[in-house]
Amino acid sequence: MTRNVWLFAGVAVLFILTGQLQSWNLSLSILNMCLLSAIMAMGVNMQWGYAGLFNTGVMGFAALGGLAVVLISAPAVPAGWAVGGPGILFALVVGAAAIGLAIVVYGWLPKGRTRTAAMLAVLIGGFFLYRYLFDPAAMAVESNDPAAAGNIGGLALPSLLAWPIGGVLAALAAWAIGKIALGLRSDYLAIATLGIAEIIVAVMRNEDWLARGVKNQTGLPRPWPVPYEVDLQQTASFLDGAATWGLDPVTTSSILVKLLYAVLFAVVLGLVIWGSERALNSPWGRMMRAIRDNEVSAEAMGKHVTRRHLHVFIIGSAVIGIAGAMMTSMEGQLTPGTYNPLRFTFLIWVMVIVGGSGNNWGSLLGALLIGWLWLIVETVGPGIMGAVASGMADGALKTHLIDSAQHMRLLTLGVILLVVLRFSPRGLIPEK
Amino acid sequence: MDFLNGLIAFLNFVFVPGLAYGSQLALGALGVTLIYGILRFSNFAHGDTMAFGTMVTILFTWWFQSMGISLGVLPTALLALPIGIAATALFVLATDRVVYRFYRRQKAASTILVIVSLGVMFVTNGIVRLIIGVDDQNFLDGARFVITAGDFKTMTGLSEGLAIKSTQVLTVVTAILVVAFLFWFLQKTRTGKSMRAFSDNEDLALLSGINPDRVVQVTWILAGALAAIAGVLYGLDKSFKPYTYYLLLLPIFASAIVGGLGSPIGAIAGGYVIAFSEVTVTYAWKKVLGYWLPENLAPDSLVQLLSTDYKFAVSFTILIIVLLFLPTGLFKGKSV
Numbered sequence: 013m014t015r016n017v018w019l020f021a022g023v024a025v026l027f028i029l030t031g032q033l034q035s036w037n038l039s040l041s042i043l044n045m046c047l048l049s050a051i052m053a054m055g056v057n058m059q060w061g062y063a064g065l066f067n068t069g070v071m072g073f074a075a076l077g078g079l080a081v082v083l084i085s086a087p088a089v090p091a092g093w094a095v096g097g098p099g100i101l102f103a104l105v106v107g108a109a110a111i112g113l114a115i116v117v118y119g120w121l122p123k124g125r126t127r128t129a130a131m132l133a134v135l136i137g138g139f140f141l142y143r144y145l146f147d148p149a150a151m152a153v154e155s156n157d158p159a160a161a162g163n164i165g166g167l168a169l170p171s172l173l174a175w176p177i178g179g180v181l182a183a184l185a186a187w188a189i190g191k192i193a194l195g196l197r198s199d200y201l202a203i204a205t206l207g208i209a210e211i212i213v214a215v216m217r218n219e220d221w222l223a224r225g226v227k228n229q230t231g232l233p234r235p236w237p238v239p240y241e242v243d244l245q246q247t248a249s250f251l252d253g254a255a256t257w258g259l260d261p262v263t264t265s266s267i268l269v270k271l272l273y274a275v276l277f278a279v280v281l282g283l284v285i286w287g288s289e290r291a292l293n294s295p296w297g298r299m300m301r302a303i304r305d306n307e308v309s310a311e312a313m314g315k316h317v318t319r320r321h322l323h324v325f326i327i328g329s330a331v332i333g334i335a336g337a338m339m340t341s342m343e344g345q346l347t348p349g350t351y352n353p354l355r356f357t358f359l360i361w362v363m364v365i366v367g368g369s370g371n372n373w374g375s376l377l378g379a380l381l382i383g384w385l386w387l388i389v390e391t392v393g394p395g396i397m398g399a400v401a402s403g404m405a406d407g408a409l410k411t412h413l414i415d416s417a418q419h420m421r422l423l424t425l426g427v428i429l430l431v432v433l434r435f436s437p438r439g440l441i442p443e444k
Numbered sequence: 445m446d447f448l449n450g451l452i453a454f455l456n457f458v459f460v461p462g463l464a465y466g467s468q469l470a471l472g473a474l475g476v477t478l479i480y481g482i483l484r485f486s487n488f489a490h491g492d493t494m495a496f497g498t499m500v501t502i503l504f505t506w507w508f509q510s511m512g513i514s515l516g517v518l519p520t521a522l523l524a525l526p527i528g529i530a531a532t533a534l535f536v537l538a539t540d541r542v543v544y545r546f547y548r549r550q551k552a553a554s555t556i557l558v559i560v561s562l563g564v565m566f567v568t569n570g571i572v573r574l575i576i577g578v579d580d581q582n583f584l585d586g587a588r589f590v591i592t593a594g595d596f597k598t599m600t601g602l603s604e605g606l607a608i609k610s611t612q613v614l615t616v617v618t619a620i621l622v623v624a625f626l627f628w629f630l631q632k633t634r635t636g637k638s639m640r641a642f643s644d645n646e647d648l649a650l651l652s653g654i655n656p657d658r659v660v661q662v663t664w665i666l667a668g669a670l671a672a673i674a675g676v677l678y679g680l681d682k683s684f685k686p687y688t689y690y691l692l693l694l695p696i697f698a699s700a701i702v703g704g705l706g707s708p709i710g711a712i713a714g715g716y717v718i719a720f721s722e723v724t725v726t727y728a729w730k731k732v733l734g735y736w737l738p739e740n741l742a743p744d745s746l747v748q749l750l751s752t753d754y755k756f757a758v759s760f761t762i763l764i765i766v767l768l769f770l771p772t773g774l775f776k777g778k779s780v
Contacts, residue, residue, distance in 0.1 A: 066555050066559070068488075139749075192767055192768060193767060196767060198554065199485070199555075199558060200701070200767060200771075202486065202488075203697045203763070204760075204763065204764070204767070206694060206697075207756065207760035207763060210694060210756050211754070211756060211757050211760055214753055214757070215754075218751065218754070361559070361562070365559070415577075416574050416577075420570070420574070421570075422566055422567075422569055422570035422573065423566070423567055423571065424570075425566050425570075426563050426564070426566025426567035426568075426570055427563075429562070430563040430564070430567070433556070433559065433560055433563065434543075
């Protein structure tokens with residue numbers, strides 16, 4: 013127990029040092045990213061630590077969360093919606109109905125050539141009907157003021173509302189993927205989630221009508237209590253407060269905003285940890301661990317392994333989706349081009365494994381530690397590389413070395429993962 | 445005449461590119477399936493192993509080019525390929541010695557090995573990016589085309605041309621040679637037979653005195669060589685970019701699973717299934733249909749089922765279909 017306290021104290025020192033030596037702004041923005049990653053790590057930990065499910069699609073679920081923020085809180089584009097919004101919705105409903113009909117046909121007809129043919133006919137016919145309805149509607153939406161809008165717009169509702177919706181979207185995707193890939197060999201889930209994540213991000217990049225694609229949706233409102241820096245700097249009470257403490261109002265306003273975010277995220281993180289600790293120590297949690305440790309004997313005890321796996325996979329993905337929504341909310345913009353599997357999937361995995369899979373506190377510690385390392389290298393890495401290469405003559409090799417600082421993180425992360433797996437597979441704070 | 449023109453357009457835009465891409469996927473999937481059959485885990489590092497082999501080949505190609513060595517009409521990369529293969533084989537053997545062997549001796553669960561391979565993927569990816577960077581590298585030289593569209597038109601008098609790139613011929617020929625060698629090796633040689641025995645039933649193979657370390661080593665060498673060859677062929681045909689090679693992981697896994705994980709013949713079939721579906725679905729059929737259909741039925745739109753941005757969705761969809769209806773794949777791979 014004391015060891016764990018020391019570990020957390022050590023990480024706290026890292027953040028304090030960053031604040032003192034670099035700037036508090038940097039330290040707090042790293043902390044915010046770490047807290048968000050910690051929530052994602054909780055989701056991964058539920059799936060991997062509790063149930064032994066290997067989800068390589070964290071990026072996709074986080075991106076779905078971000079999409080929810082745009083759909084819920086972005087300003088409405090009435091003209092865009094009017095020309096094609098209902099048409100797109102109708103096309104999507106028709107597409108879904110075709111898939112549903114195919115499933116009905118599959119259950120209905122006896123096994124054989126007729127069934128295959130009927131199902132294929134429904135699916136192919138449904139696809140063409142869907143494209144026939146969808147294409148003109150999407151085209152109309154995208155041609156509406158493409159420079160500034162070109163999308164169906166959001167509902168202009170509060171950003172906080174988008175967080176649970178992000179969780180719901182991620183949960184739906186997880187349900188679909190889990191229904192297919194769970195119950196088969198464990199590698200299949202890994203490969204299927206890897207694929208679905210790439211597809212979700214590809215859809216967000218290319219479907220301009222949805223969230224403006226790579227044109228990026230900017231100007232998303234901030235979640236409730238967090239004010240804008242500019243407004244703060246014009247508030248009399250804030251300026252008075254800053255003056256009495258002798259602080260620079262500009263820096264203080266951005267620090268205050270980041271602190272508010274940190275508090276907001278910490279509250280959500282706390283709720284997630286509390287909930288999952290409760291779940292872990294309940295009969296449900298013991299059952300999950302029993303399944304993880306020995307599927308055959310759990311099945312023999314009458315537990316429906318695949319269904320339990322599906323539940324925990326959905327819950328974990330929903331948590332990741334919520335964190336993804338929170339991140340987009342904080343950044344105030346959705347930039348589909350920045351989602352990459354390294355940052356959003358594998359970094360989270362390293363956090364969980366280094367921290368201690370199966371232990372929520374371990375995942376939290378891992379998120380704070382690895383997140384700090386990851387982001388601090390981004391800012392000081394090129395400097396260090398430059399110092400290392402300073403003795404060398406100017407030339408291609410030197411610039412190459414300085415440029416390559418960012419790739420060093422990849423290498424370092426891989427080595428950390430391998431070393432931890434080999435020498436301390438239970439992580440920094442092992443499961444009890 | 446119109447029918448012939450349509451056929452040529454089909455061959456030019458769908459069949460020939462699909463054949464080349466399918467051969468590249470098949471070689472990649474063979475590596476994945478071999479590792480799965482013998483070592484019993486899905487190797488997520490395979491895409492980056494391909495990138496590693498290609499990188500070594502590119503570096504040596506550049507070196508040869510700077511010394512003025514070339515193969516005439518053939519790309520210089522062929523000369524550097526054996527070095528790339530050797531380097532990749534040594535690299536995977538080293539990762540096995542340093543990383544995987546420990547878990548094999550422990551008889552760790554396959555999920556653990558998959559995560560470990562993820563770590564290896566990071567490290568390999570990091571090394572590749574560190575050495576050659578993240579940008580596109582083109583290392584093709586020699587003759588570009590076996591036959592150009594213009595030559596074909598003058599030769600046959602058709603209005604559609606059939607262009608065959610030298611890299612496409614090279615890919616298909618190399619793939620045939622490699623696959624023939626691999627099957628000869630697995631079927632006829634003593635080591636190949638012991639590998640198949642090991643894949644079928646590990647305990648029985650051990651009882652009959654097969655040396656597991658040797659089987660594992662040969663597997664890694666073969667997988668490394670296949671990865672290097674597949675990577676170089678893909679790089680010659682398209683271009684080399686580390687991130688693209690990571691993304692190849694999905695179609696390669698899909699190919700291996702469609703064919704049945706652990707089955708070499710399945711991996712080849714799977715590679716072509718995935719490649720042809722991808723090309724067919726993302727090709728705009730307007731031109732071909734314009735020739736084939738009567739004038740009043742000719743389509744106005746592009747008749748492209750899916751934009752090329754979604755080509756991964758094709759492999760993914762096929763993967764899902766196989767998982768739903770045929771989890772052991774076309775050629776009955778390992779059990780579910």
